[in-house]
Amino acid sequence: MKNIVKISFRNLMRSGRRTILTASLITIGVMFVLIYSALAGSFKAYMVGQVTDSMLGHIQIHRKGYIASVDNLPLDKNLNQKQIAKVTELLDKNPYIESYTFRLKLGAMFSNYVASTSLRLNGIDPEKEAMTLPLFASRVQGSDAGMLQEGHILVPELVAKGMKVAKGDTIVLVATNLKGSVNGLNFKVAGTVEPISGPGGRDGYIHIKDVQKLLRLKQAEVSEIAIRLKNVDDLEKAMKSLKPLQMMKNQKDKPVFEIHTWKKLSPFYNIVKMLDLMDISIKIILISIVLISVLNVMVMSVYERIKEIGTIAAMGTSPATITKLFLTEGLMLGIFGTLLGSLLSYLIVIVINSVGIAFSFGRQDDLVLNPVLHLNEMLIVSAIVILISLIASISPAIKAANLDPVDALRQN
Amino acid sequence: MLKNEHVTKVYKMGEVDLTVIKDLSLSIDDGEFVAIVGPSGSGKSTVLNILGCLDKPTEGKVTVEDVDVTQLNRTELAHFRGEHIGFIFQSFNLIPVLSVYENIEYPLIMIQNLPEAERHERIMQLLEDVDMLDQKDKFPDQLSGGQRQRVAIARALVTKPKIVFADEPTANLDTKTSQQIIELMRSIQQEFNTTFIFATHDEKIVTAVDRIITLVDGVITDDKRVAS
Numbered sequence: 151m152k153n154i155v156k157i158s159f160r161n162l163m164r165s166g167r168r169t170i171l172t173a174s175l176i177t178i179g180v181m182f183v184l185i186y187s188a189l190a191g192s193f194k195a196y197m198v199g200q201v202t203d204s205m206l207g208h209i210q211i212h213r214k215g216y217i218a219s220v221d222n223l224p225l226d227k228n229l230n231q232k233q234i235a236k237v238t239e240l241l242d243k244n245p246y247i248e249s250y251t252f253r254l255k256l257g258a259m260f261s262n263y264v265a266s267t268s269l270r271l272n273g274i275d276p277e278k279e280a281m282t283l284p285l286f287a288s289r290v291q292g293s294d295a296g297m298l299q300e301g302h303i304l305v306p307e308l309v310a311k312g313m314k315v316a317k318g319d320t321i322v323l324v325a326t327n328l329k330g331s332v333n334g335l336n337f338k339v340a341g342t343v344e345p346i347s348g349p350g351g352r353d354g355y356i357h358i359k360d361v362q363k364l365l366r367l368k369q370a371e372v373s374e375i376a377i378r379l380k381n382v383d384d385l386e387k388a389m390k391s392l393k394p395l396q397m398m399k400n401q402k403d404k405p406v407f408e409i410h411t412w413k414k415l416s417p418f419y420n421i422v423k424m425l426d427l428m429d430i431s432i433k434i435i436l437i438s439i440v441l442i443s444v445l446n447v448m449v450m451s452v453y454e455r456i457k458e459i460g461t462i463a464a465m466g467t468s469p470a471t472i473t474k475l476f477l478t479e480g481l482m483l484g485i486f487g488t489l490l491g492s493l494l495s496y497l498i499v500i501v502i503n504s505v506g507i508a509f510s511f512g513r514q515d516d517l518v519l520n521p522v523l524h525l526n527e528m529l530i531v532s533a534i535v536i537l538i539s540l541i542a543s544i545s546p547a548i549k550a551a552n553l554d555p556v557d558a559l560r561q562n
Numbered sequence: 563m564l565k566n567e568h569v570t571k572v573y574k575m576g577e578v579d580l581t582v583i584k585d586l587s588l589s590i591d592d593g594e595f596v597a598i599v600g601p602s603g604s605g606k607s608t609v610l611n612i613l614g615c616l617d618k619p620t621e622g623k624v625t626v627e628d629v630d631v632t633q634l635n636r637t638e639l640a641h642f643r644g645e646h647i648g649f650i651f652q653s654f655n656l657i658p659v660l661s662v663y664e665n666i667e668y669p670l671i672m673i674q675n676l677p678e679a680e681r682h683e684r685i686m687q688l689l690e691d692v693d694m695l696d697q698k699d700k701f702p703d704q705l706s707g708g709q710r711q712r713v714a715i716a717r718a719l720v721t722k723p724k725i726v727f728a729d730e731p732t733a734n735l736d737t738k739t740s741q742q743i744i745e746l747m748r749s750i751q752q753e754f755n756t757t758f759i760f761a762t763h764d765e766k767i768v769t770a771v772d773r774i775i776t777l778v779d780g781v782i783t784d785d786k787r788v789a790s
């Protein structure tokens with residue numbers, strides 16, 4: 151084997167320029183795939199983190215039918231006390247869950263005594279909200295999100311600008327409850343909330359107890375329960391552990407709850423899916439590049455050396471050994487290209503991280519990507535490229551082994 | 563011992579069959595120094611290739627070292643050639659990426675798998691025999707035609723074959739070099755009793771051999787032993 155490698159290596163170096171060109175093509179392809187996947191991975195991790203840690207949580211529980219009409223923020227699809235108790239009982243002993251928070255949502259009119267606009271109001275328990283959404287606080291300006299007091303409101307930045315209200319101002323919120331009675335209450339502006347991409351541009355926050363007052367509720371109600379997991383990777387397992395809630399039926403034998411992961415709830419998940427699709431497409435392109443370029447080089451290699459193949463065959467080199475010689479050549483081409491590509495990608499990722507490439511997404515500027523090259527990804531890509539190089543060499547190698555020595559020797 | 567019995571070789575050229583060798587029978591003993599001669603296109607190379615187990619006859623039986631080689635498959639034939647047969651070519655056919663030493667070593671590692679120590683001893687001895695010891699680390703493109711053919715002879719002999727086939731071995735060499743190469747092969751034949759079979763029309767070879775087989779249009783017209 152050592153000798154096969156030696157001869158193959160020298161044969162590759164014999165047409166050095168062609169070998170280097172082909173290996174570089176593979177190198178560039180590998181770099182493209184690895185760097186893309188590192189960048190996309192970091193972008194994904196960042197955006198998913200934003201979506202789950204500042205707004206959605208990892209999993210949400212609603213009364214069945216809520217999500218279908220979520221845009222209207224319906225009040226008739228809230229969870230009642232009995233249902234809340236059921237959920238609480240289950241969540242408290244669930245090992246995957248870090249924390250959870252109750253929200254009571256409604257549509258309301260926002261007035262600064264001069265003009266009014268509509269608002270999506272979220273009644274929250276500030277402490278639990280901050281625990282469940284660790285990035286929520288970073289969206290809030292002018293106030294400590296975990297300390298939102300009763301009688302205070304966090305106004306969406308868009309609305310604050312449009313209605314020209316600032317911290318300390320007093321405003322009125324007007325809401326209609328299920329019985330049709332209208333109620334208005336004064337609130338003090340405690341700060342503003344930055345929107346994140348996706349729905350949420352008109353989301354304002356008040357204390358959940360204030361919502362009860364505004365709607366004149368006799369008992370506590372909840373429209374949404376957002377859950378934070380100890381480990382995001384346990385999403386599927388956690389969903390499975392919530393199965394009993396999902397199976398729960400009412401007297402009419404209809405399910406009571408609906409449970410969704412952030413993937414279902416955020417339009418951003420479609421972007422994640424697109425990024426993943428791109429990743430697969432780029433890999434397919436890489437495979438084609440490797441296949442075509444290695445095949446091309448190996449066909450040329452066999453064609454140029456017909457007489458040499460005839461010579462070693464005449465001397466008694468077995469067809470199997472001739473096959474191995476050419477397979478090794480193609481394999482080495484793939485290995486060179488991959489090693490170089492992986493090494494360069496590694497270096498480039500280090501450079502990107504030290505330079506710090508900023509980008510904007512939606513209304514957010516100066517997000518800095520921290521691409522990470524995962525060893526796993528590197529090994530998988532290398533294995534694919536090396537395997538494809540081997541596959542591309544099979545047909546030329548077999549052709550070489552099947553050459554008739556007499557015909558081959560007659561070539562000039 | 564080498565035997566051809568009623569060998570015929572037909573090439574299919576589209577619709578036409580071209581019979582190159584017709585009912586040829588021939589026997590060559592161990593240690594013979596033989597030349598097959600004849601005009602160009604008379605079938606010398608074809609006969610050599612069939613005797614050398616490179617090509618199969620359309621009809622007839624070929625026995626080499628008591629083995630009916632027409633019954634062997636590709637891999638068995640390759641193995642058989644590697645064990646018993648050496649080849650010397652008109653244009654030397656050294657492997658360009660291997661040094662002189664490595665070229666001679668090639669059959670011992672890629673075909674016969676001999677241990678290192680034994681290989682080294684054999685190669686050094688042969689390098690001395692063909693007077694190429696001081697060139698052993700050079701590559702083929704750094705050598706003259708005569709030097710290359712010496713290396714090729716050493717490579718053909720390193721496996722200690724019973725029979726060596728040489729198709730026009732002097733055709734690409736000048737007179738003086740040809741003479742030296744012929745003498746080299748003669749001395750090896752005498753030392754190891756190796757059979758040498760040439761296909762040639764080089765007078766220098768013809769006058770050096772013990773037996774001359776004349777071929778015209780695929781038929782033996784003369785087969786004579788000569789005292790040299």
Ligand SMILES: Nc1ncnc2c1ncn2[C@@H]1O[C@H](COP(=O)(O)OP(=O)(O)O)[C@@H](O)[C@H]1O
Pocket residue numbers: 573574575580582600601602603604605606607608609761
């Ligand atoms: N593969 C082949 N296909 C068709 N004809 C061939 C082939 N090989 C050799 N021939 C023909 O066979 C004849 C003998 O060729 P060859 O044995 O090479 O003769 P020599 O070596 O005496 O010059 C020539 O007419 C040649 O054209």
Ligand SMILES: [Mg+2]
Pocket residue numbers: 606607608729761
């Ligand atoms: Mg010929």
